[in-house]
Amino acid sequence: MTDVTPAFDATAASTAYRSALSVIAEVEPRVADAIGAELADQRASLKLIASENYASPAVLLTMGTWLSDKYAEGTVGHRFYAGCQNVDTVEGLAAEHARELFGAPHAYVQPHSGIDANLVAFWAVLAQRIESPALERAGVRHVNDLTDEDWATLRHALGDQRMLGMSLDAGGHLTHGFRPNISGKMFAQSSYGTDPETGLLDYDAVRARAREFRPLILMAGYSAYPRRVDFAKMREIADEVGATLVVDMAHFAGLVAGKVFTGDFDPVPHAHVVTSTSHKSLRGPRGGFVLCQPEYADAVDRGCPMVLGGPLPHVMAAKAVAFAEARRPQFAGYAQTVVDNAVALAEGLSRRGARLVTGGTENHLVLLDVSTFGLTGRQAESALLDAGIVTNRNAIPADPNGAWYTSGVRLGTPALTTRGFGAAEFDRTAELVVDVLSHTSPTATRDGSPSKAKYAVDGGVADKTRAAAAELVAAHPLYPGLDLA
Ligand SMILES: *Cc1c(COP(=O)(O)O)cnc(C)c1O
Numbered sequence: 001m002t003d004v005t006p007a008f009d010a011t012a013a014s015t016a017y018r019s020a021l022s023v024i025a026e027v028e029p030r031v032a033d034a035i036g037a038e039l040a041d042q043r044a045s046l047k048l049i050a051s052e053n054y055a056s057p058a059v060l061l062t063m064g065t066w067l068s069d070k071y072a073e074g075t076v077g078h079r080f081y082a083g084c085q086n087v088d089t090v091e092g093l094a095a096e097h098a099r100e101l102f103g104a105p106h107a108y109v110q111p112h113s114g115i116d117a118n119l120v121a122f123w124a125v126l127a128q129r130i131e132s133p134a135l136e137r138a139g140v141r142h143v144n145d146l147t148d149e150d151w152a153t154l155r156h157a158l159g160d161q162r163m164l165g166m167s168l169d170a171g172g173h174l175t176h177g178f179r180p181n182i183s184g185k186m187f188a189q190s191s192y193g194t195d196p197e198t199g200l201l202d203y204d205a206v207r208a209r210a211r212e213f214r215p216l217i218l219m220a221g222y223s224a225y226p227r228r229v230d231f232a233k234m235r236e237i238a239d240e241v242g243a244t245l246v247v248d249m250a251h252f253a254g255l256v257a258g259k260v261f262t263g264d265f266d267p268v269p270h271a272h273v274v275t276s277t278s279h280k281s282l283r284g285p286r287g288g289f290v291l292c293q294p295e296y297a298d299a300v301d302r303g304c305p306m307v308l309g310g311p312l313p314h315v316m317a318a319k320a321v322a323f324a325e326a327r328r329p330q331f332a333g334y335a336q337t338v339v340d341n342a343v344a345l346a347e348g349l350s351r352r353g354a355r356l357v358t359g360g361t362e363n364h365l366v367l368l369d370v371s372t373f374g375l376t377g378r379q380a381e382s383a384l385l386d387a388g389i390v391t392n393r394n395a396i397p398a399d400p401n402g403a404w405y406t407s408g409v410r411l412g413t414p415a416l417t418t419r420g421f422g423a424a425e426f427d428r429t430a431e432l433v434v435d436v437l438s439h440t441s442p443t444a445t446r447d448g449s450p451s452k453a454k455y456a457v458d459g460g461v462a463d464k465t466r467a468a469a470a471e472l473v474a475a476h477p478l479y480p481g482l483d484l485a
Pocket of ligand 1 (some may be wrong): 051115116173175221248287432
Protein backbone atom coordinates (compact mmCIF):
# COMPACT_ATOMS: atom_id res chain seq x y z
CA MET A 1 0.00 0.00 0.00
CA THR A 2 2.88 2.39 0.70
CA ASP A 3 3.83 2.68 -2.98
CA VAL A 4 0.67 4.67 -3.78
CA THR A 5 2.22 7.54 -1.79
CA PRO A 6 5.19 9.33 -3.38
CA ALA A 7 8.33 8.59 -1.37
CA PHE A 8 10.48 11.56 -0.39
CA ASP A 9 13.61 12.27 1.62
CA ALA A 10 12.05 13.23 4.95
CA THR A 11 15.27 14.58 6.44
CA ALA A 12 15.87 16.88 3.47
CA ALA A 13 12.23 18.03 3.40
CA SER A 14 12.24 18.69 7.17
CA THR A 15 15.37 20.83 6.84
CA ALA A 16 13.88 22.70 3.86
CA TYR A 17 10.62 23.53 5.61
CA ARG A 18 12.24 24.41 8.94
CA SER A 19 14.55 26.82 7.16
CA ALA A 20 11.77 28.28 5.04
CA LEU A 21 9.54 28.87 8.08
CA SER A 22 12.33 30.57 10.01
CA VAL A 23 12.94 32.94 7.08
CA ILE A 24 9.21 33.70 6.86
CA ALA A 25 8.93 34.17 10.63
CA GLU A 26 11.53 36.94 10.53
CA VAL A 27 9.04 39.04 8.52
CA GLU A 28 5.58 37.93 9.66
CA PRO A 29 5.64 35.19 12.30
CA ARG A 30 1.86 34.83 12.27
CA VAL A 31 2.01 33.58 8.70
CA ALA A 32 4.74 31.06 9.59
CA ASP A 33 2.59 29.95 12.51
CA ALA A 34 -0.48 29.51 10.28
CA ILE A 35 1.55 27.39 7.83
CA GLY A 36 2.72 25.17 10.68
CA ALA A 37 -0.79 24.98 12.14
CA GLU A 38 -2.22 23.99 8.76
CA LEU A 39 0.13 21.00 8.59
CA ALA A 40 -1.03 19.91 12.06
CA ASP A 41 -4.70 20.37 11.06
CA GLN A 42 -4.29 18.44 7.80
CA ARG A 43 -2.49 15.66 9.63
CA ALA A 44 -5.25 15.38 12.23
CA SER A 45 -8.15 15.44 9.80
CA LEU A 46 -10.10 12.49 8.40
CA LYS A 47 -10.54 14.29 5.10
CA LEU A 48 -13.23 12.94 2.80
CA ILE A 49 -13.57 16.09 0.68
CA ALA A 50 -13.68 14.66 -2.85
CA SER A 51 -11.95 17.64 -4.49
CA GLU A 52 -8.95 17.77 -2.14
CA ASN A 53 -5.70 15.86 -2.00
CA TYR A 54 -2.11 16.10 -0.68
CA ALA A 55 0.60 17.14 -3.15
CA SER A 56 4.08 15.73 -2.63
CA PRO A 57 6.81 17.79 -0.93
CA ALA A 58 8.56 17.97 -4.32
CA VAL A 59 5.48 19.58 -5.88
CA LEU A 60 4.97 21.92 -2.92
CA LEU A 61 8.62 23.00 -2.71
CA THR A 62 8.68 23.77 -6.43
CA MET A 63 6.08 26.49 -5.88
CA GLY A 64 8.06 28.39 -3.27
CA THR A 65 10.68 29.80 -5.63
CA TRP A 66 11.75 32.87 -7.59
CA LEU A 67 10.14 31.50 -10.74
CA SER A 68 7.17 33.38 -9.26
CA ASP A 69 8.96 36.67 -9.93
CA LYS A 70 8.94 36.36 -13.71
CA TYR A 71 6.45 37.85 -16.17
CA ALA A 72 6.08 35.55 -19.17
CA GLU A 73 3.05 36.53 -21.23
CA GLY A 74 2.99 34.70 -24.53
CA THR A 75 3.87 31.09 -25.28
CA VAL A 76 7.07 29.01 -25.14
CA GLY A 77 9.69 30.67 -27.35
CA HIS A 78 7.34 33.58 -28.13
CA ARG A 79 7.17 35.91 -25.13
CA PHE A 80 6.30 39.57 -24.69
CA TYR A 81 9.04 39.85 -22.03
CA ALA A 82 12.80 39.34 -22.20
CA GLY A 83 14.67 36.68 -20.26
CA CYS A 84 12.06 33.92 -20.24
CA GLN A 85 14.40 31.02 -21.03
CA ASN A 86 13.84 29.23 -17.71
CA VAL A 87 10.09 29.78 -17.83
CA ASP A 88 10.21 28.33 -21.36
CA THR A 89 11.95 25.28 -19.91
CA VAL A 90 9.38 24.64 -17.17
CA GLU A 91 6.31 25.46 -19.26
CA GLY A 92 7.66 23.31 -22.10
CA LEU A 93 8.23 20.42 -19.70
CA ALA A 94 4.80 20.73 -18.10
CA ALA A 95 3.13 20.73 -21.53
CA GLU A 96 5.24 17.82 -22.77
CA HIS A 97 4.50 15.74 -19.66
CA ALA A 98 0.79 16.57 -19.98
CA ARG A 99 0.72 15.52 -23.66
CA GLU A 100 2.54 12.26 -22.89
CA LEU A 101 0.55 11.52 -19.73
CA PHE A 102 -2.85 11.98 -21.39
CA GLY A 103 -1.94 11.13 -25.00
CA ALA A 104 -3.14 14.58 -26.09
CA PRO A 105 -2.02 16.37 -29.28
CA HIS A 106 -1.78 19.74 -27.50
CA ALA A 107 -1.54 20.97 -23.90
CA TYR A 108 -1.84 24.50 -22.50
CA VAL A 109 -0.65 24.67 -18.89
CA GLN A 110 -1.07 28.39 -18.09
CA PRO A 111 -4.61 28.46 -16.59
CA HIS A 112 -4.44 29.49 -12.93
CA SER A 113 -7.39 27.33 -11.88
CA GLY A 114 -10.13 25.07 -13.19
CA ILE A 115 -12.49 27.96 -13.77
CA ASP A 116 -9.82 29.72 -15.81
CA ALA A 117 -9.22 26.58 -17.86
CA ASN A 118 -12.93 26.51 -18.73
CA LEU A 119 -12.95 30.17 -19.65
CA VAL A 120 -9.95 29.61 -21.93
CA ALA A 121 -11.74 26.66 -23.54
CA PHE A 122 -15.00 28.57 -24.06
CA TRP A 123 -13.28 31.52 -25.68
CA ALA A 124 -11.23 29.14 -27.81
CA VAL A 125 -14.37 27.46 -29.10
CA LEU A 126 -15.97 30.84 -29.78
CA ALA A 127 -12.80 32.02 -31.52
CA GLN A 128 -12.47 28.87 -33.58
CA ARG A 129 -16.12 28.36 -34.50
CA ILE A 130 -17.56 31.89 -34.54
CA GLU A 131 -14.85 34.49 -34.56
CA SER A 132 -12.46 32.94 -37.10
CA PRO A 133 -15.06 32.37 -39.82
CA ALA A 134 -16.48 35.84 -39.14
CA LEU A 135 -13.02 37.37 -39.40
CA GLU A 136 -12.30 35.48 -42.57
CA ARG A 137 -15.49 36.72 -44.16
CA ALA A 138 -14.57 40.26 -43.13
CA GLY A 139 -11.03 39.82 -44.51
CA VAL A 140 -9.51 40.46 -41.05
CA ARG A 141 -6.40 38.46 -40.10
CA HIS A 142 -6.18 39.02 -36.35
CA VAL A 143 -8.47 40.05 -33.48
CA ASN A 144 -6.32 43.13 -32.94
CA ASP A 145 -7.40 44.35 -36.41
CA LEU A 146 -11.10 44.29 -35.51
CA THR A 147 -12.95 47.58 -35.69
CA ASP A 148 -15.51 48.61 -33.09
CA GLU A 149 -18.18 47.71 -35.58
CA ASP A 150 -16.70 44.21 -35.98
CA TRP A 151 -16.78 43.78 -32.22
CA ALA A 152 -20.42 44.81 -32.09
CA THR A 153 -21.24 42.20 -34.73
CA LEU A 154 -19.22 39.64 -32.84
CA ARG A 155 -20.91 40.39 -29.51
CA HIS A 156 -24.24 39.95 -31.17
CA ALA A 157 -23.12 36.61 -32.57
CA LEU A 158 -21.77 35.50 -29.18
CA GLY A 159 -25.05 36.36 -27.47
CA ASP A 160 -26.85 33.76 -29.49
CA GLN A 161 -24.57 30.89 -28.54
CA ARG A 162 -25.75 27.96 -26.53
CA MET A 163 -24.25 25.54 -24.04
CA LEU A 164 -25.72 22.24 -22.93
CA GLY A 165 -24.30 20.82 -19.69
CA MET A 166 -25.13 18.56 -16.80
CA SER A 167 -27.58 20.08 -14.32
CA LEU A 168 -26.21 21.19 -10.97
CA ASP A 169 -28.31 18.80 -8.91
CA ALA A 170 -27.16 15.88 -11.08
CA GLY A 171 -23.54 16.79 -10.28
CA GLY A 172 -22.65 19.41 -12.93
CA HIS A 173 -20.52 22.49 -12.22
CA LEU A 174 -21.35 26.20 -12.04
CA THR A 175 -18.93 26.92 -14.90
CA HIS A 176 -21.00 24.79 -17.28
CA GLY A 177 -23.32 27.63 -18.19
CA PHE A 178 -24.96 28.54 -14.88
CA ARG A 179 -25.93 32.09 -13.95
CA PRO A 180 -23.55 32.76 -11.04
CA ASN A 181 -20.63 32.12 -13.43
CA ILE A 182 -19.64 34.15 -16.51
CA SER A 183 -20.39 31.05 -18.64
CA GLY A 184 -24.05 31.55 -17.80
CA LYS A 185 -23.87 35.09 -19.16
CA MET A 186 -21.82 34.22 -22.28
CA PHE A 187 -24.14 31.37 -23.26
CA ALA A 188 -27.79 30.53 -23.28
CA GLN A 189 -27.84 27.38 -21.16
CA SER A 190 -29.82 24.21 -21.02
CA SER A 191 -29.19 21.13 -18.88
CA TYR A 192 -29.43 17.40 -19.03
CA GLY A 193 -30.02 15.46 -15.82
CA THR A 194 -30.00 11.86 -14.75
CA ASP A 195 -32.64 9.16 -14.83
CA PRO A 196 -35.01 9.70 -11.86
CA GLU A 197 -35.14 5.95 -11.15
CA THR A 198 -31.50 4.89 -11.47
CA GLY A 199 -29.70 8.20 -10.98
CA LEU A 200 -27.60 7.32 -14.05
CA LEU A 201 -26.95 9.48 -17.09
CA ASP A 202 -29.54 8.74 -19.75
CA TYR A 203 -27.72 9.21 -23.08
CA ASP A 204 -30.95 9.03 -25.11
CA ALA A 205 -32.30 11.92 -23.06
CA VAL A 206 -29.06 13.88 -23.60
CA ARG A 207 -29.36 13.22 -27.34
CA ALA A 208 -32.99 14.34 -27.44
CA ARG A 209 -32.17 17.54 -25.52
CA ALA A 210 -29.18 18.24 -27.81
CA ARG A 211 -31.29 17.80 -30.96
CA GLU A 212 -33.86 20.22 -29.61
CA PHE A 213 -31.45 22.81 -28.20
CA ARG A 214 -28.65 22.67 -30.85
CA PRO A 215 -25.80 23.84 -28.57
CA LEU A 216 -22.50 25.23 -29.83
CA ILE A 217 -20.84 23.50 -26.85
CA LEU A 218 -21.83 20.20 -25.35
CA MET A 219 -20.26 20.05 -21.88
CA ALA A 220 -19.54 16.78 -20.15
CA GLY A 221 -17.89 16.30 -16.77
CA TYR A 222 -19.05 16.78 -13.21
CA SER A 223 -18.20 17.47 -9.59
CA ALA A 224 -20.60 15.11 -7.87
CA TYR A 225 -21.65 12.29 -10.20
CA PRO A 226 -20.39 8.98 -8.80
CA ARG A 227 -20.22 7.08 -12.11
CA ARG A 228 -18.15 6.88 -15.29
CA VAL A 229 -19.30 8.84 -18.35
CA ASP A 230 -19.22 7.31 -21.83
CA PHE A 231 -17.40 10.05 -23.74
CA ALA A 232 -17.54 8.16 -27.05
CA LYS A 233 -21.34 8.44 -26.84
CA MET A 234 -21.16 12.10 -25.85
CA ARG A 235 -18.98 12.76 -28.93
CA GLU A 236 -21.46 10.95 -31.15
CA ILE A 237 -24.20 13.23 -29.82
CA ALA A 238 -22.03 16.34 -30.28
CA ASP A 239 -21.26 15.35 -33.88
CA GLU A 240 -24.88 14.70 -34.64
CA VAL A 241 -25.88 18.27 -33.68
CA GLY A 242 -22.68 20.01 -34.82
CA ALA A 243 -21.56 20.84 -31.26
CA THR A 244 -18.01 21.04 -29.90
CA LEU A 245 -17.55 18.51 -27.11
CA VAL A 246 -15.76 20.04 -24.12
CA VAL A 247 -15.05 17.63 -21.25
CA ASP A 248 -14.24 19.12 -17.86
CA MET A 249 -12.26 16.40 -16.08
CA ALA A 250 -11.35 18.63 -13.09
CA HIS A 251 -12.46 15.98 -10.60
CA PHE A 252 -11.33 12.78 -12.26
CA ALA A 253 -8.15 13.76 -14.12
CA GLY A 254 -6.15 11.48 -11.81
CA LEU A 255 -8.25 8.50 -12.88
CA VAL A 256 -7.60 9.35 -16.54
CA ALA A 257 -3.87 9.84 -15.89
CA GLY A 258 -3.76 6.59 -13.91
CA LYS A 259 -5.46 4.69 -16.77
CA VAL A 260 -8.48 3.67 -14.72
CA PHE A 261 -10.72 5.46 -17.22
CA THR A 262 -9.74 4.08 -20.63
CA GLY A 263 -11.43 3.51 -24.01
CA ASP A 264 -14.87 5.10 -24.19
CA PHE A 265 -14.42 6.48 -20.64
CA ASP A 266 -11.19 8.37 -21.43
CA PRO A 267 -12.24 11.88 -22.53
CA VAL A 268 -9.00 12.77 -24.30
CA PRO A 269 -9.44 10.84 -27.60
CA HIS A 270 -13.14 11.76 -27.84
CA ALA A 271 -13.42 15.43 -26.84
CA HIS A 272 -12.43 18.37 -29.01
CA VAL A 273 -11.25 20.15 -25.87
CA VAL A 274 -10.57 18.83 -22.34
CA THR A 275 -10.24 21.11 -19.32
CA SER A 276 -8.97 20.20 -15.87
CA THR A 277 -7.61 21.21 -12.53
CA SER A 278 -4.23 19.85 -11.45
CA HIS A 279 -4.87 19.71 -7.69
CA LYS A 280 -7.76 17.28 -7.21
CA SER A 281 -7.37 13.55 -7.97
CA LEU A 282 -4.27 14.40 -10.06
CA ARG A 283 -2.47 15.40 -6.83
CA GLY A 284 -0.56 18.36 -8.30
CA PRO A 285 -0.34 22.05 -7.42
CA ARG A 286 -3.48 24.22 -7.33
CA GLY A 287 -4.05 25.14 -10.98
CA GLY A 288 -5.67 24.30 -14.30
CA PHE A 289 -4.81 23.17 -17.81
CA VAL A 290 -6.39 22.53 -21.20
CA LEU A 291 -5.81 19.68 -23.66
CA CYS A 292 -7.15 19.90 -27.19
CA GLN A 293 -7.22 18.63 -30.74
CA PRO A 294 -4.86 20.45 -33.13
CA GLU A 295 -7.58 22.61 -34.72
CA TYR A 296 -8.23 24.31 -31.35
CA ALA A 297 -4.55 24.74 -30.36
CA ASP A 298 -3.97 28.27 -31.66
CA ALA A 299 -7.14 29.58 -30.07
CA VAL A 300 -6.41 27.83 -26.74
CA ASP A 301 -2.89 29.30 -26.69
CA ARG A 302 -4.44 32.79 -26.78
CA GLY A 303 -5.81 32.18 -23.25
CA CYS A 304 -3.36 34.84 -22.07
CA PRO A 305 -4.07 37.70 -22.65
CA MET A 306 -7.67 36.93 -23.72
CA VAL A 307 -8.88 35.84 -20.28
CA LEU A 308 -5.75 35.18 -18.20
CA GLY A 309 -3.09 37.45 -16.77
CA GLY A 310 0.59 36.56 -16.81
CA PRO A 311 1.22 32.84 -16.29
CA LEU A 312 2.37 31.58 -12.88
CA PRO A 313 5.79 30.10 -13.73
CA HIS A 314 6.30 28.61 -10.24
CA VAL A 315 3.01 26.75 -10.54
CA MET A 316 3.72 25.62 -14.12
CA ALA A 317 7.01 24.22 -12.78
CA ALA A 318 5.12 22.38 -10.05
CA LYS A 319 2.70 21.05 -12.70
CA ALA A 320 5.73 19.65 -14.57
CA VAL A 321 6.88 17.89 -11.37
CA ALA A 322 3.38 16.56 -10.61
CA PHE A 323 2.83 15.33 -14.17
CA ALA A 324 6.24 13.60 -14.05
CA GLU A 325 5.09 11.88 -10.83
CA ALA A 326 1.82 10.87 -12.49
CA ARG A 327 3.73 9.28 -15.38
CA ARG A 328 5.35 6.80 -12.98
CA PRO A 329 3.81 3.32 -12.76
CA GLN A 330 3.02 3.84 -9.04
CA PHE A 331 0.50 6.53 -9.96
CA ALA A 332 -1.63 3.99 -11.84
CA GLY A 333 -1.61 1.95 -8.63
CA TYR A 334 -2.71 5.02 -6.71
CA ALA A 335 -5.57 5.77 -9.14
CA GLN A 336 -6.84 2.19 -9.07
CA THR A 337 -6.67 2.19 -5.26
CA VAL A 338 -8.68 5.45 -5.14
CA VAL A 339 -11.51 3.71 -7.02
CA ASP A 340 -11.23 0.41 -5.11
CA ASN A 341 -11.41 2.42 -1.89
CA ALA A 342 -14.50 4.34 -3.07
CA VAL A 343 -16.18 1.01 -3.82
CA ALA A 344 -15.25 -0.24 -0.33
CA LEU A 345 -16.64 2.96 1.21
CA ALA A 346 -19.86 2.66 -0.85
CA GLU A 347 -20.34 -0.97 0.07
CA GLY A 348 -19.61 -0.24 3.72
CA LEU A 349 -22.26 2.48 3.73
CA SER A 350 -24.88 0.45 1.82
CA ARG A 351 -24.33 -2.63 3.96
CA ARG A 352 -25.14 -0.50 7.01
CA GLY A 353 -28.39 0.71 5.47
CA ALA A 354 -27.36 4.06 3.94
CA ARG A 355 -28.83 5.12 0.62
CA LEU A 356 -26.40 6.14 -2.13
CA VAL A 357 -27.29 8.10 -5.25
CA THR A 358 -27.00 5.58 -8.17
CA GLY A 359 -26.57 2.83 -5.56
CA GLY A 360 -22.77 2.89 -5.66
CA THR A 361 -19.72 4.31 -7.39
CA GLU A 362 -17.33 3.75 -10.30
CA ASN A 363 -15.01 6.64 -9.54
CA HIS A 364 -13.47 8.45 -6.57
CA LEU A 365 -16.65 9.68 -4.91
CA VAL A 366 -19.82 8.57 -3.19
CA LEU A 367 -22.96 10.68 -2.90
CA LEU A 368 -24.82 9.81 0.27
CA ASP A 369 -28.54 10.67 0.50
CA VAL A 370 -28.92 11.67 4.16
CA SER A 371 -32.69 12.16 4.02
CA THR A 372 -33.08 8.53 5.15
CA PHE A 373 -31.47 9.63 8.44
CA GLY A 374 -34.06 12.43 8.67
CA LEU A 375 -31.33 15.05 8.11
CA THR A 376 -30.43 17.76 5.62
CA GLY A 377 -26.97 17.79 4.05
CA ARG A 378 -26.14 20.80 6.18
CA GLN A 379 -27.00 18.99 9.42
CA ALA A 380 -25.14 15.84 8.35
CA GLU A 381 -22.04 17.80 7.32
CA SER A 382 -21.96 19.65 10.66
CA ALA A 383 -22.59 16.54 12.77
CA LEU A 384 -19.82 14.65 10.96
CA LEU A 385 -17.46 17.58 11.48
CA ASP A 386 -18.26 17.57 15.22
CA ALA A 387 -17.20 13.94 15.19
CA GLY A 388 -13.91 14.64 13.39
CA ILE A 389 -14.99 13.64 9.87
CA VAL A 390 -14.56 16.30 7.17
CA THR A 391 -17.02 16.14 4.24
CA ASN A 392 -19.12 18.59 2.27
CA ARG A 393 -22.85 18.77 1.77
CA ASN A 394 -24.05 18.43 -1.80
CA ALA A 395 -27.37 18.55 -3.62
CA ILE A 396 -28.79 15.27 -4.88
CA PRO A 397 -30.99 14.92 -8.01
CA ALA A 398 -34.35 16.70 -7.55
CA ASP A 399 -33.18 17.83 -4.12
CA PRO A 400 -36.16 19.01 -2.02
CA ASN A 401 -33.82 21.10 0.18
CA GLY A 402 -32.19 23.13 -2.60
CA ALA A 403 -28.52 23.98 -3.14
CA TRP A 404 -27.92 25.55 0.30
CA TYR A 405 -29.26 22.99 2.80
CA THR A 406 -29.25 20.03 0.37
CA SER A 407 -30.06 16.40 1.14
CA GLY A 408 -26.68 14.88 0.39
CA VAL A 409 -23.12 14.55 1.59
CA ARG A 410 -20.29 13.97 -0.88
CA LEU A 411 -17.47 11.69 0.22
CA GLY A 412 -14.25 11.21 -1.75
CA THR A 413 -11.26 8.90 -1.43
CA PRO A 414 -8.29 10.64 -3.19
CA ALA A 415 -6.82 12.38 -0.11
CA LEU A 416 -6.99 9.51 2.37
CA THR A 417 -5.74 7.10 -0.30
CA THR A 418 -2.65 9.31 -0.59
CA ARG A 419 -2.16 8.73 3.14
CA GLY A 420 -2.21 4.97 2.53
CA PHE A 421 -5.81 4.12 3.50
CA GLY A 422 -7.04 0.84 2.01
CA ALA A 423 -10.40 -0.95 1.82
CA ALA A 424 -10.39 -1.90 5.52
CA GLU A 425 -9.86 1.71 6.64
CA PHE A 426 -12.65 2.91 4.34
CA ASP A 427 -15.00 0.26 5.64
CA ARG A 428 -14.25 1.49 9.15
CA THR A 429 -14.83 5.06 7.95
CA ALA A 430 -18.24 3.98 6.59
CA GLU A 431 -19.07 2.51 9.98
CA LEU A 432 -18.16 5.78 11.71
CA VAL A 433 -20.19 7.89 9.25
CA VAL A 434 -23.33 5.76 9.66
CA ASP A 435 -22.90 5.66 13.44
CA VAL A 436 -22.75 9.47 13.66
CA LEU A 437 -25.66 10.08 11.28
CA SER A 438 -27.91 7.57 13.01
CA HIS A 439 -27.20 9.33 16.31
CA THR A 440 -27.97 12.81 14.96
CA SER A 441 -31.41 14.38 14.93
CA PRO A 442 -32.76 17.71 13.75
CA THR A 443 -33.82 20.11 16.47
CA ALA A 444 -36.73 22.49 16.27
CA THR A 445 -36.45 26.21 15.56
CA ARG A 446 -37.78 28.71 18.12
CA ASP A 447 -41.30 28.57 16.67
CA GLY A 448 -41.34 24.78 16.94
CA SER A 449 -40.99 23.95 13.23
CA PRO A 450 -38.22 21.55 12.20
CA SER A 451 -34.92 23.30 11.39
CA LYS A 452 -32.86 22.53 8.28
CA ALA A 453 -29.69 23.70 10.01
CA LYS A 454 -29.97 22.90 13.71
CA TYR A 455 -29.25 19.43 14.98
CA ALA A 456 -28.07 17.49 17.99
CA VAL A 457 -25.49 14.69 17.96
CA ASP A 458 -25.34 12.18 20.74
CA GLY A 459 -22.34 13.49 22.69
CA GLY A 460 -21.01 10.03 23.50
CA VAL A 461 -21.03 8.98 19.85
CA ALA A 462 -19.34 12.21 18.73
CA ASP A 463 -16.55 11.74 21.31
CA LYS A 464 -16.07 8.07 20.50
CA THR A 465 -15.98 8.80 16.75
CA ARG A 466 -13.50 11.65 17.14
CA ALA A 467 -11.18 9.27 18.96
CA ALA A 468 -11.65 6.54 16.33
CA ALA A 469 -11.02 9.02 13.49
CA ALA A 470 -7.87 10.26 15.21
CA GLU A 471 -6.67 6.69 15.58
CA LEU A 472 -7.25 5.98 11.87
CA VAL A 473 -5.31 9.02 10.66
CA ALA A 474 -2.53 8.49 13.22
CA ALA A 475 -1.95 5.02 11.76
CA HIS A 476 -1.45 6.59 8.29
CA PRO A 477 0.67 9.68 8.84
CA LEU A 478 0.63 12.50 6.31
CA TYR A 479 4.15 13.30 5.04
CA PRO A 480 5.70 10.65 7.28
CA GLY A 481 8.94 11.79 8.86
CA LEU A 482 8.41 15.45 8.02
CA ASP A 483 9.18 17.29 11.25
CA LEU A 484 9.03 21.07 11.66
CA ALA A 485 10.30 21.19 15.26
C1 LIG B 1 -13.32 22.06 -9.08
C2 LIG B 1 -13.95 22.21 -10.40
C3 LIG B 1 -13.70 23.35 -11.19
C4 LIG B 1 -13.04 24.59 -10.65
O1 LIG B 1 -11.74 24.48 -10.28
P1 LIG B 1 -11.04 25.72 -9.52
O2 LIG B 1 -9.58 25.36 -9.59
O3 LIG B 1 -11.59 25.75 -8.16
O4 LIG B 1 -11.33 26.95 -10.30
C5 LIG B 1 -14.21 23.38 -12.47
N1 LIG B 1 -14.95 22.37 -12.96
C6 LIG B 1 -15.23 21.27 -12.21
C7 LIG B 1 -16.06 20.17 -12.82
C8 LIG B 1 -14.75 21.17 -10.92
O5 LIG B 1 -15.07 20.09 -10.18
